[in-house]
Amino acid sequence: MGLETKPLSTLHERSSYNVADFDVPTGREEEWRFTPLSRLKGLHNGTAAASGTVDVTVDAAPEVTVETVGRDDVRIGKAYVPADRISAQAYASFEKATVITVPREAVASRPSVITLRGSGDGAAYGHIVVKVEAMAEAVVVLDHGGSAVYADNVEFVIGDGATLKVVSLQDWDDDAVHVSHHHAQLAKDATFRSFVVTLGGDVVRLSPSVSYTAPGGDADLTGLYFVDAGQHLEHRLLVEHTVPNCRSNVTYKGALQGEDAHAVWIGDVIIRAEAEGTDTYELNRNLILTDGARADSVPNLEILTGEVAGAGHASASGRLDDEQVFYLQARGIPFDEARRLVIHGFFAQLLEKIEVEEIRERVLAAVEAELAR
Amino acid sequence: MPTLEIRDLHVAVGDKEILRGVDLTVRSGETHAIMGPNGSGKSTLAYALAGHPKYTITSGTVLLDGEDLLEMKVDERARAGLFLAMQYPVEVPGVSVSNFLRSAITAVRGEAPKLREFAKDLKAGMDALSIDPAFAQRNTNEGFSGGEKKRHEILQLELLKPKIAILDETDSGLDVDALRVVSEGINRFRGLDASGADTGSGVDTGVLLITHYTRILRYVKPDFVHVFAAGRIVEEGGPELAEKLENEGYEAYTKASA
Ligand SMILES: Nc1ncnc2c1ncn2[C@@H]1O[C@H](COP(=O)(O)OP(=O)(O)OP(=O)(O)O)[C@@H](O)[C@H]1O
Numbered sequence: 001m002g003l004e005t006k007p008l009s010t011l012h013e014r015s016s017y018n019v020a021d022f023d024v025p026t027g028r029e030e031e032w033r034f035t036p037l038s039r040l041k042g043l044h045n046g047t048a049a050a051s052g053t054v055d056v057t058v059d060a061a062p063e064v065t066v067e068t069v070g071r072d073d074v075r076i077g078k079a080y081v082p083a084d085r086i087s088a089q090a091y092a093s094f095e096k097a098t099v100i101t102v103p104r105e106a107v108a109s110r111p112s113v114i115t116l117r118g119s120g121d122g123a124a125y126g127h128i129v130v131k132v133e134a135m136a137e138a139v140v141v142l143d144h145g146g147s148a149v150y151a152d153n154v155e156f157v158i159g160d161g162a163t164l165k166v167v168s169l170q171d172w173d174d175d176a177v178h179v180s181h182h183h184a185q186l187a188k189d190a191t192f193r194s195f196v197v198t199l200g201g202d203v204v205r206l207s208p209s210v211s212y213t214a215p216g217g218d219a220d221l222t223g224l225y226f227v228d229a230g231q232h233l234e235h236r237l238l239v240e241h242t243v244p245n246c247r248s249n250v251t252y253k254g255a256l257q258g259e260d261a262h263a264v265w266i267g268d269v270i271i272r273a274e275a276e277g278t279d280t281y282e283l284n285r286n287l288i289l290t291d292g293a294r295a296d297s298v299p300n301l302e303i304l305t306g307e308v309a310g311a312g313h314a315s316a317s318g319r320l321d322d323e324q325v326f327y328l329q330a331r332g333i334p335f336d337e338a339r340r341l342v343i344h345g346f347f348a349q350l351l352e353k354i355e356v357e358e359i360r361e362r363v364l365a366a367v368e369a370e371l372a373r
Numbered sequence: 374m375p376t377l378e379i380r381d382l383h384v385a386v387g388d389k390e391i392l393r394g395v396d397l398t399v400r401s402g403e404t405h406a407i408m409g410p411n412g413s414g415k416s417t418l419a420y421a422l423a424g425h426p427k428y429t430i431t432s433g434t435v436l437l438d439g440e441d442l443l444e445m446k447v448d449e450r451a452r453a454g455l456f457l458a459m460q461y462p463v464e465v466p467g468v469s470v471s472n473f474l475r476s477a478i479t480a481v482r483g484e485a486p487k488l489r490e491f492a493k494d495l496k497a498g499m500d501a502l503s504i505d506p507a508f509a510q511r512n513t514n515e516g517f518s519g520g521e522k523k524r525h526e527i528l529q530l531e532l533l534k535p536k537i538a539i540l541d542e543t544d545s546g547l548d549v550d551a552l553r554v555v556s557e558g559i560n561r562f563r564g565l566d567a568s569g570a571d572t573g574s575g576v577d578t579g580v581l582l583i584t585h586y587t588r589i590l591r592y593v594k595p596d597f598v599h600v601f602a603a604g605r606i607v608e609e610g611g612p613e614l615a616e617k618l619e620n621e622g623y624e625a626y627t628k629a630s631a
């Protein structure tokens with residue numbers, strides 16, 4: 001399992017299970033240039049002592065099986081090969097993995113909630129595999145909290161005609177560092193819905209990626225983040241269209257407030273020559289609420305075929321619209337409430353996408369709490 | 374008895390002086406029409422009174438019921454009873470009309486309306502203005518046609534029940550039916566029923582109507598007409614002045630003030 005180099009694109013060059021195949025990042029590399037390496041507590045250079053803990057508990061739907069397995073389990077690492085140094089470090093370092101299986105044609109009757117709670121000093125590593133077999137359907141929630149220095153890889157393996165909806169909530173304590181890869185692999189006619197909410201943590205760098213093994217796959221990735229003073233919240237998306245007639249839609253929106261609040265959004269979409277009939281759109285918008293906050297937004301659309309059904313991207317970062325706030329205030333609504341309504345409106349279409357009501361309520365409450373800060 | 378008193382008002386945008394000494398008093402029960410050429414400063418007057426941050430008051434005073442309006446924040450002015458129906462209402466994505474109106478009513482009344490009562494008032498208000506009930510769930514002004522936006526402004530006027538309403542070209546861009554429907558809404562606010570008879574409910578309201586056309590003045594009869602040119606009022610008269618303007622244009626005034 002050595003280094004594989006993919007010839008056509010410069011976006012996603014290398015992948016390997018072996019940490020040594022990746023140089024220690026210096027911060028000059030394209031993929032690391034936005035990340036504050038000095039705040040990663042050694043996750044990137046092998047100096048992090050594995051003395052921390054992230055407890056994983058699963059409250060699963062009755063139709064779903066949950067196993068805690070060792071490193072040698074054959075289901076691990078099948079869908080995803082680490083694509084950077086920290087991902088490889090996590091892969092090399094985790095001790096136990098959680099494997100969740102939704103059996104063929106099973107329809108999970110309620111969301112399965114994976115709760116991850118960090119404690120203690122030092123790093124922890126994790127690995128989760130969620131396997132949704134053919135024609136099955138499930139909702140999975142990843143709920144991250146506590147204090148941690150955590151690197152992990154999560155594989156979503158979605159079978160023929162299966163549907164997986166994932167909500168991943170990163171609401172860590174203020175000192176936490178989390179570097180994570182979420183990879184979804186879609187089989188024929190599979191449906192993947194991802195909803196990422198990142199609110200808490202000192203540094204969170206989450207890299208959701210999508211690949212397709214057969215036509216008909218449909219991936220919709222939505223993200224919402226709220227960055228406060230001093231926080232670095234980074235989302236790096238990669239959708240790789242390698243087979244015909246698949247769809248992807250990426251919508252990430254964030255609000256930033258406070259000194260040195262920093263959001264990074266990278267949206268890489270590759271449509272390879274074979275991927276005719278691809279339909280893709282990606283969008284990132286940032287609402288900068290105060291001075292001293294910064295958003296970096298970099299969409300990349302690489303199209304290597306002439307036969308796409310649709311391909312586009314958009315990215316915009318801006319201030320709260322004064323005219324909107326004025327309009328609301330001119331109807332008697334006080335400034336703070338007007339601002340809250342406008343920010344709410346900014347996120348509203350995203351929140352509507354969370355189909356599970358209790359989770360939508362929870363995310364809404366979390367956004368409200370951010371607005372009240 | 375609500376009164377809006379504007380005295381020697383000077384307003385600038387950036388370094389550019391736009392209003393150059395406006396004097397105007399609107400008492401309750403009165404309807405004033407302001408007419409004047411494009412760019413003469415009519416909307417500037419409206420926005421400055423509402424407190425839009427782009428417009429700087431360089432001198433002058435404005436009192437609403439004897440209170441210093443210019444000292445108040447935008448939302449305080451609205452809660453004090455000033456309403457501006459905007460020439461270009463603003464789209465607010467993700468905020469539904471229903472949510473917006475409920476927030477506004479709550480702010481203006483100081484307490485949240487009961488849900489059932491609100492739903493009833495909203496439906497009645499929309500019916501009266503021939504607004505499709507589906508609009509309640511649409512995002513505020515987003516994708517509304519010009520006429521729909523204007524009706525939505527008058528819906529707010531009727532629900533918020535201010536003391537003084539400034540209507541900035543609410544009639545522009547309306548087809549004949551919409552003009553009638555919107556005018557009836559304004560008249561209800563003025564306390565007149567559909568036949569034009571005084572119901573007595575408008576004694577506490579004053580209207581400042583900015584328009585280019587006499588056609589709305591046939592429905593919403595003004596007590597006073599003011600001609601606005603180059604940032605100030607250059608002539609005042611009764612309803613007959615509007616007819617004269619429509620026939621003769623503003624040439625006499627723009628020459629005089631240039
Ligand atoms: N926000 C602004 N920034 C720059 N200039 C402005 C602004 N608002 C108004 N002005 C200028 O002030 C002058 C008066 O504009 P205003 O909109 O008040 O005119 P108006 O009488 O309402 O015209 P219309 O009949 O076309 O609506 C114009 O020259 C306009 O360009």
Ligand SMILES: [Mg+2]
Nearest residue numbers: 415416417460
């Ligand atoms: Mg105007």
